[in-house]
Amino acid sequence: MWRIYSPNHLGVRISTSTKLLRQQVASVAKERGYTLRMESVRYEGQHKINKEFAALRDDLQQHFEVGRAMDALFLKREAFDHEAEFRVLLHAPEANRKTVREGIKIPINPHRLIDSVLLDPRAPPELVAAFTYYLQQKIGFKKRVARSVLYKSTNPYIVEGE
Known part of the structure; x- marks a missing residue:
């Protein structure tokens, strides 16, 4: 995935869990009267998606339901299943066109939400050092900040004969 989404070797992966994400978003959604839906994307063949x-179109034409309309946003072609996406959707019933253009802002505490920050395994050491310094020393991030070891060679296994 680094090669797909970080062709310039400067990508950053921020890791969290669905539990932490739900904790950060659910209370705000409830307090503001938003509908919250969080789940993994399903990957299907084009024929099944079309069906x-x-x-979905027929159901919504007969009776529109926000939850049913959201179903479409959790379905994606199987060519993208390597992404293993997890999506968070919020529906704000009182939103107007201006709100929609600006987006819905949800206050979160990134120190509680983020488990770790990994940089592209091909990132220059200076970039890794700068990110680590900034995140840990300047903003007080206490969790793991490192370069991914995805492409690092493992120790070789040596088989000796008699």
């Missing part, structure tokens, strides 16, 4: 979207 599901046709059924």
Whole structure:
């Protein structure tokens, strides 16, 4: 994935868990009256997606339901299943066109939400050092900041004969 999403070797992966994400978002969503839906994306073949979207269209034409409309946003072509996406959707019933353009802002505490920060395994050492210094020393991030070891060679296994 580093090669796909970080062709310039400067990518950053921020890691969290669904539990931490839900903790950070759910209370604000409830307090503001937003509908919250969090789940993994399903990856299907194009034929199945077409059938599901046709059924979705028919259902929504008969009776519009926000939850049912959201179903479409959790379905993606199987060519992208390597992404293993998890999505968070918020529906704000009182939103107007201006709000929609600006987006819905949810206050979160990144120190509680983020488990670790990994940089591209091909990132220059100076960039890794700068990120580590800034995150840990300047903003007080206490968790792991490092370069990914995805491409690091493992110790070789040596088989000796008699």
